[in-house]
Amino acid sequence: MIRRVLMVVPLLVGLSLVMFLLLRLAPGDPATAMMSPQAANNPGYVEQTRKNLGLDEPVIVQYGIWLRNLATGDLGTAYSFNNKPVLSLIGERVVATVQLQGAALLLGILIAVPVGIVSATRQYSLWDNSVTVGSFIGLALPGFWLALLLQVWLGVQWGWFPIISTGQADADWAERWKFFVLPITVLALPNIAYFARFMRSSMLEVINQDYVTTARAKGLANRQVLYSHALRNALLPMVTVIGLQLPQIIGGAVIIEQIFAWPGLGLLAWDAISRRDYPVILGITMVTGAVILIVSVLVDLVYVLLDPRVSVAGSANA
Amino acid sequence: MPDQEATLPLPAASTAPREPLAQAETRQRSSVWQRLRQNRLAVGGVVVLVVFYAAAILQPWISTYPYDQLTGGMRNTPPSAEHWMGTDRSGRDVFSRLVKGGQISLAAGFMAVVIVMLIGITLGALAGFFGGWVDQLVMRFTDILLAIPLILLLITSASLFRPSLQTTIVVIGVSSWPGTARLVRGQFLALKGQEFVTAARAMGANPARIMLQHLFPNTLAIIIVQSTIWLSYAIILEASLSYLGLGVQIPTPSWGNMLQDGQRELLFGAWWLTLFPGLAIFLTVLSFNLLGDGLRDAMDPRHQRR
DSSP states (O other): OHHHHHHHHHHHHHHHHHHHHHHHHSSSOHHHHTSOHHHHTOHHHHHHHHHHHTTTSOHHHHHHHHHHHHHTTOOOBOSSGGGOBHHHHHHHHHHHHHHHHHHHHHHHHHHHHHHHHHHHHTTTSHHHHHHHHHHHHHHHSOHHHHHHHHIIIIIIISOOSOSOOTTGGGSOHHHHHHHHHHHHHHHHHHHHHHHHHHHHHHHHHHHTSHHHHHHHHTTOOHHHIIIIIIHHHHHHHHHHHHHHHHHHHHHHHHHHHHHHTOOSHHHHHHHHHHTTOHHHHHHHHHHHHHHHHHHHHHHHHHHHHHOTTSOHHHHHHO | OHHHHHHSOSOHHHHSOOOOHHHHHHHHHHHHHHHHHTOHHHHHHHHHHHHHHHHHHTHHHHOSSOTTOOOTTOTTOOOOSSSTTOBOTTSOBHHHHHHHHHHHHHHHHHHHHHHHHHHHHHHHHHHHHHOHHHHHHHHHHHHHHHTSOHHHHHHHHHHHSOOSHHHHHHHHHHHSOHHHHHHHHHHHHHHHTSHHHHHHHHTTOOHHHIIIIIIHHHHHHHHHHHHHHHHHHHHHHHHHHHHTTSSSOTTSOOHHHHHHHHHHHHTTTOTHHHHHHHHHHHHHHHHHHHHHHHHHHHHOTTSOOO
C-alpha cells in the first residue's frame, strides 16, 4: 500500500513528460496562434514573443524549468486568460465543475442503488427486464446528442430551463437551480445506467452465496437477510466502480461543459486547447491526473478497510 | 450438492479417448453460437449491425442521390417521397449522406479498434509473458495514460494535429489501448504458469511460438469481447470529435459532423437533420453493447447471464 502511495509522484512526473512531449512535438506554434495574422507576419515580433514565453529554449530545458517550478507548487502562468497564474485559473473554475459533477454522481448513486437492489431481488420480473433494457439505452445515448435535444425542446421551445450557463454562479438559488437541470440530466443518465447494472449483478452475486442461504435457513426474515447481510457486501464493489468511473466523469465534463457553456474546468480545458495555451493544458492534466491517481489509491484503501478478507500485503503485491 | 458431483465424469483427459483438437474447437464454437442465439437482445443487436454494415458496404447502390449533390431550391425540406430523410441546409439528400456517413463512421471505428487491439495485445502479451522490467515499463506507461481522461487526451491531440479522418482514427487508436493491454497481460500472466505451457517449454518451443500458438488462442475469447465493446466506444468517440469539429471534416459526412452541421437548423424546426444521425449512432452503440454483453455470457459459462 505504501508503495502504491509513493508511486503517485513518479507517475505524475511521467504524466507531465508525456503531455509535454505531445504538446511540443505537435506541429504549430502557440506564439503565432495567439496573435493577429498581421502580427504573425512580423518575424521580429514572433521571435520576441517566443522568447518571452520561453519557447526559444530547447524542449528539454523548457521541461526542466517547468518541473523546477512545479516542485515549488507553481504551475506557471497562462499564455492567454490575462496571463493569470495557472493554479489560480484552475482554482476559480474547479468549484463549478465539482458542484455539477458531484450532483450528477450523487444523483446517479441515489437512483441506481435502490433500482439495482429491487432488480436483483426480483430477477427476470417485468421491472428487472425494463431496468436492463433501460440501462442499455442509457449507456448508448450519446451525451452530446441528448444535450442538444434537451436544449432545443426543454430549453428553447418550452422555455423551462436556460440552455447557456453564463452568470449562473451569481444567480439566486431560487433561479439558479434551473441552470443545473439539463447538464445534470445528461451527466447523470449514464451514471444511473452503469451503476444500476453493476449494483444488480453485485447484489445477485451476494444473494447466491452460502452465508446468505445460512441466514435464511436460520429463519431470519427475508428483509433482514437482504438489508443487513447482503446489502453491505454488495455495496463494497460499488466503491471500486465509482472510483474507476472518475476519468470518464472528468472527461465527460469537457464536452458537456462546452455545450452548456458551464464555467468549469472542462470549459477551461476546451478554451485552453483551442488557444494552444500549453501551461493551462499541462496544469489541468496534472491536476486531474493527481486526482485520478489519488482516488484510485483511496479506493484500494477503503476496500481494505471495509473488507477484512483483503489484506494490505496482498494489495501491495497486486 | 453431493448427488450432482457423483454423476460428474472423471477427469476427461485421463479416461476419454482423445478427440482431434480441431473437432473439439468446432464444438466449443458451436456451443458459444447456440448460447448467443438464445439471447434475444444480442440477436437483435446482430441484426441491426448486419443491416448497417451491409448498407455501408453497398453504399453506392443504396444512395438515392450523390451524397454531395446540391439540389437547388430544396434547402431544409422535410422528409418526403423523393427525399426519405429530407434535405440539409445546402440542399443535400440526408438519407444518402447518412449512408455515406455510416460508411465513414463504421470504417473509422473499425480501423481505430484494429490499432487499439494491435498495440494493446502486443504490449499486454509481452508484459505478461516476460514480466520483469518489460512488465514494469509497459504497466507504468499504462498507468500514466489511464490517469489522463481519454476525452481530454483525444481533444488535445486531435486539435494539435490537422483534423481529418486519418487523424481521428490514429488519435483514437493510439490513446485507447491501455485497458486492453492490462486485460491481455492479466490473461497471459495467469496462463503462463499452467501445465500446458510448461509442457510446450519442455518440448523446446521458443517464446514466440508459446505466445502465438499456446497463449494467444486462449486469450481470444476475451479479445473478441473487448473488440466488440471498443467498437462501440470508438464510434461514439469519433462522433464526439466530429461533433466538436475536431474529427471528420465537411463536406465528407460522418454521423458526428452531420449532427454538428444540423444543430442550428434544429432551432428552426428542421428536426430530421439531427434525429437520423443521432439515432444511427445510438442504435450502433446499443447493438455493439448488446452483442458484447451476449458474447461475454456465451463464451464464459461461469459468467452466467444475470
